[in-house]
Amino acid sequence: MTRICVAGGTGQVGREVVRLAVAEGHTVAALCRNPPHVGSADRAAGAEYFQADVRTGEGLAAALAGAGVVIDCLEGRSGRAQATFADGGARLLAAAQDAGVARAVVLSIVNCDQSRFRYYASKAAKELVFQRSGLETVVLRATQFHSLLATMFAAGSKLRIIPVVKGARFQPIAPADVAGELLAEALKQASGPRHRARTVGGPEIQDMGELALEWKAATGSHGRLVRIPLPGAMGKYLRAGLNLVPEERHAGETFRGWLAKSADSL
Template sequence: MTRLCIAGGTGQVGREVVRQAILAGHQVAVLSRNPPAPGTPGHVAGVDYFRADVATGEGLDAALAGADVVIDALEGRSGKALKNFADGGARLLAAAQDAGVGRAVLLSIVNCDRSSFGYYRSKAAKERVYQQSGLETVVLRATQFHSLLAGIFASGSKLRVIPVFKGARFQPIATAEVASGLIDAALEAPTGMRHRARTIGGPEILGMRELAVTWQQATGSRGRVVELPLPGGMGKYLRTGDNLVPGERHGTQTFRGWLAMRTDSL
């Protein structure tokens, strides 16, 4: 039986990693700054939760004790969390190495090193930390999640506008399939390589307008689909198609199929 330590196991992808790992019969530890209390909706039976913080190193030793693999699904979207994102990764890896963990797996974003957008730059910086680690490391780069697009459309629809970025296409993937990819990377047999990277993309590439119409049909929103320019590093990243990996269509759940499973919550 493998013991997996999930850093960020209370986040969107981390929760799914935890769920799948428990169902598969693995031992699971979760490190989080705010672990859920027993009896609350976020608490999963059979999981060992630890209050820990990669920004300070507090609690890492206890969370990593006995772990075979650590899966890093942490996020740092703004403020100090964004600024210190790569440093937190280095602190986690150092603690994992001290604890005798055999492998570390990082969730990242496709071609994040080609974007000047701050969030993506932090992902690329963290990738470099993993590449330089003394541990065996795997970076899993994923395309954008179905939930990201649904969130963009839902936010705009509150103002009766469903935004579509000019020139943008997407290859969205389900977080459940990304979680499966992370677990597969954690459990695969040793390859003898110190560091490797792999990419996982959704099953189809569609224009953002088509995706918006699909979302509108699924939700019944009466907002107007409006094409808007997206400036800056993110706009360039999308217009040049750096968010796409046509040769890596490992996901199977389409955006339409994902929406159909979540009609009641959209």
């Protein structure tokens, strides 16, 4: 079995990668800035947690020691984090190379290089860092997560409205399905080019209004659907359908199925 280092091992996708890898019998080192305490529900039994920070390099060597592959599931949500996101990726890869890691896999977003939206641009910049690395690397681009839509609908519902972006369709995917693809890429036998990129999309493409109605039915929300224009880079990205990959539908969990499973936390 392989020793796998998961950077961002407590995040939405990272914790799913950790869980799956442990279940398959691999040795897992979860790298995070604030490891969950022993006994916490956020801590996967059987995984080893390391406090480390890609912004400074502190703790990376210990987390990567003996690993055969690293899976980067880190996020950069704040403005400051986005500004240093690619640099953090470079620091992680350099430490991985020093540790003798053979392969690195990174989670990204479909067509992020075709948007000026800052969060997406930071993802594209990190992709370039991986592409130029001396390691064997794989970029896995995924469509938006089910939870993104649920969060948007829930935020508006507090004001008795459910926002629906005009002209927007989505192909949402479950974090667990993305985690499975990341792990599969990490464990593939080396072949072909040193760097590869592939995409994975959710099983269904739906108008945002249809998804909003499904969320409303699952949550019992009394909010009114309101179609709104979305200006700026994100609006342009969605209206152009750049968040969709019809040719890469993954036979995984639908938005409706995810809502049913997540009912208690919505």
